[in-house]
Amino acid sequence: MIVKNSKTLLSVEGLRASINGTEILKGIDLTVKSGEIHAIMGLNGSGKSTLAKVLAGHSAYEITGGTVRFEDKDLLELAPEDRARAGLFLAFQYPIEIPGVANTQFLRLAYNTIQAQRGKDELDPLEFDDFVREKMKLLDMNPDFLDRSVNEGFSGGEKKRNEILQMALLEPKLSILDEMDSGLDIDALKTVANGVNQIANKDNATILVTHYQRLLDYVVPDFVHIIQSGSIVMTGGKELALELETRGYDWVTANKQSIAGAVA
Amino acid sequence: MSETATTDYLDCLLKSWSTKSNQPLSWLNQLRASAIDYVGTQRLPTKGDEEWRFTDISALARLSFQSAQSNTDLQAQDIKHLHLKEAKNSLVFVDGHYSAQLSTIIDSATLEIGNLSEFLLTHAAILESHFGQYAKFDNNVFAALNTAFLRDCALIIVPKNTAIAEPVHLLFIAAQSEVTSYPRCLIIGESGSSVTFVEEYVSLREAAYVTNSVTEISLSANAHARHIRIQRESTQAYHLANCAVSLVHGSNYQSVSISSGAQISRYNLDVQLIDEAAECTIDGLALISDNQLADTHTCIDHIKPNGTSRQQHKCIVNDKAHAVFNGKIIVRPHAQQTNSSQSSRNLLLSKTAQVDTKPQLEIFADDVKCAHGATVGQLDKEEIFYLESRGLSETAARSLLTYAFGAEIINRIPVSSLRQQLEQTVLNQTQDNKL
Incomplete structure (x- = not known):
């Protein structure tokens, strides 16, 4: 939700990052305020997952x-x-997966x-057991997952639920969900999205990194950013995701060129 | 190392043997005499021998450690910390000598348990038909030396259709320095029986000595044995061990062996599935640091059809330590429908740590399922990052991942107090992770 006069949680300006000498992020600008849900959409190789990993360090x-x-910290200085x-x-x-360590x-x-x-x-x-079981209900998770090794032998959907469970436990201010919808069938997607929606409130913010619009039917973003070749080329409201779904990423490329041409 | 010194070591042992023929039964004396005859034809193995190519035991030849004499000074109080709370029955041997005073036998009504001198009087026939029948000493100079020099033996006979709930503790304590002890175990599971036993080697202090042990396990039809082997000798000790297991129809052998002690250790485990539908599960963990060397050689021999074996061996190697794993699996021509899997996974915690791992599959049957794999690596950066992204420090993340690597094996030990002790050992080991 967009909240008036809410405080800025994340402020990214001109962020550039490389791996093994190849530049992947070529000047990212992004501002996220508390209460907001942002979607970052892009094709494979556009740099969207890199942005998520770079922000996490x-x-x-x-x-x-x-x-x-x-908030008031230089994020890049932190481990x-x-x-x-x-x-x-x-x-x-x-x-x-961490075989040998019980999930709980x-x-x-x-x-x-x-x-x-x-x-x-x-x-x-014992206290934790009560606490975590309560949180697991939010995600319709079987308590058996507590005793199993971390993510070992979990299905794709179970692993994603376990991620959102951690989000529910740790109560972060800013959550970045990298390809939350990949490998999920529609029922699992609904459950996971429901969990994300319940955790979201006016004091925290969420960034959804995704290739497809599908997830955004269930977690509705306030802002949609389209990333191409390491920079954000379009920003809009939730309608932008729908337009992208209809017209495809080629439309973004053509549109971007026409804008660039007009400027030149 | 010169040949002369090598010869001297065995010569020295050969000379000391002649006076030790003290057992009352002729079959045992004959067995020991033929063992010493075999030793007389041998030299110590060197890195030139295929079976010893990664493990240099030449330093052993410089140690003329004589057979340990009986040491009766030890009091129950001294070894209280070694007591396993789950074990009702325990046999304690000090430097290879049985200590009736330190041992506890409660289950004598349901379980035949004791030492060699007692059993020679009460179970002579059964002993003769099993003793030395599985751990053959032809082609194995250390098994031969053990047979020739053994002073006693831990014996367990689990009667037909008897299930023993609590683990039996076989505790071998090294108390003296600069001696050699020759521990020996024989476990016989009669048909339909079930038992858990812990074979443990410990030292009361940091000292140099040699342990040369032999364990024989024979399971009859549908018998089940869980064998937990813990080797935590002094880090100056040499530990040379052979274990031979014979499995007949429908029997099930599960073993978890942990090696964290000794300067140089070598464990040979030979399992023969001599009849149909036998099953074995063999898990191992070597956890070593400094200049330790831990060598595990296993051989799982599928002789008859429908056998199952699963093996997982792991090594956690720090500092300049060196781990060796050689896992041979034989599937003989008649052993159709064998299902076998083997995995060797190794974690290097320092740049100077070393692992040699060698799966060795010899498959002569065509309708079998055999899988094997080996990995050697350091802690995975993505795994560390995952844990860091949940707030754990890098040190805590490394420690947890190392612990987890070992815990996968340790968690298979069906004795909880032992699991807790070992988990602590792994955690201590990972505190000073060097990478």
Whole structure:
């Protein structure tokens, strides 16, 4: 939701990033205020997932220009764990499997790490068990997933639910959901979207990184940005996603060229 | 290492043997005599021998450690911390000598459990038909030395159709320095029986000594044994071990073996599925650092049809340590419908750590399912990033992932107090992760 006079959570200006000497992000500008839901749409290779990983602090990318502020902090100066502790959350496109660590153990460790950072009480295993089971209902998750190893043998949909469960537990200020809809059937998509909608409120913000419009039927964005070759080439409201769905990414390319031509 | 020193080591042992023939039964004396005769024809293996190409034991030849004498000073209080709370029955051996005082036998009504000198009086016939029948010493100088020099043996016979709920603890304690001990175990599971036993090697202090052990396990039809083997010797010790398992129809052998001790350790595990529909599950974890070397050689021999084997071996190697895994799987021509899988996964925690892993499949039957795979790597950067993105520090992330790597094996140990101890060992090991 767009909230009047809400505060800016994320401010990205001219962000450039490379991997192995190849520039992927070529000057990204993006402002996200609390309460808002943004969608970043683009084809494979457009740089949308890179943007998500760069914001979360993945060490494989080299920042070659620009600034990113997260509330009052210089985000680029923070280690990944400090970004998480400051309230940034990335739901992975491909969540990592950790055989040998029970999901509940992992969830509690992550939860207590963040709680300690916020000066709040940590939960012991029993207290945490009650707490997490309540949150799991939000995502229609079977409690059996608590005792299984983290993401091991989970289906695509189960892994995504487990990501959103972490989001629900950690209560981030800004959540970036990377390809939340990939590999989900329509029922799983609805459940996951419902979870995201319930977590979203006027004090936090969400960035949905996606290729397809489908997800946006269920999590309705306030802003849609289209990213191509490492820069945001169009920004609009939720109608932009529908237009893109009808006309395809080629339309964006043609349109961008005509705009560029007119300027020249 | 010179040949002379090598010869001296065995010569020295050969000379010391002649006075030790002290067992009352002729078959045992004959077995020991033929073992020492075999030793007389051998030299210590070197890296030139295929079976020892990654493991240099030449330093062993410089140690003329004599057979350990009995040490009776040890009190129950001294080994209290080694007690496994789940185990009702425990046999304790100090430097290879049985200690009746430190052992606890409660289940004698349902379980035949004891040491060699007792069993020679009460179970002579069954001993003769099993003892030395599985761990053959032709082609194995250390098994031969054990057979020749053994001072005692831990024995368990699980009677027909008897299920023993609590684990049996076989505890081998090294108390003296600069000696060699020759621990020995024989476990017989009669048909339809079920047992869990923990074979554990520990040291009371950091000291140099040699442990040369042999374990034999024979399971009759539909018998089930869970074998947990823990090797946490002094990091100056040499640990040379052989285990031979014989499985007949429908029997099931599950083993989890953990090696975290010894300067140099070598564990040979040979499992023969000599009859149809036998099954084995073999899991191993080596967790080593500094200059330790841990070598595991396994051989799973499918002789008859419809056998199943699953094996997973893992190594966590830090500092300049060196882990070796050689996993041989044989599927003989008649062993159709065999289902076998093997995985070797290795985690290097430092740039100087080393792993040699060698799967060795010899398949002579055509209707079988055999899968194997080996990986050697460092902690995955994506996995570390995933955990960091959830607020964990890099150190905490590395520690959790290393722990998880080991925990996958440790979690298969069906004794919870032992699992907790080992989980702590892994966590301690990962605190000073070097990469």
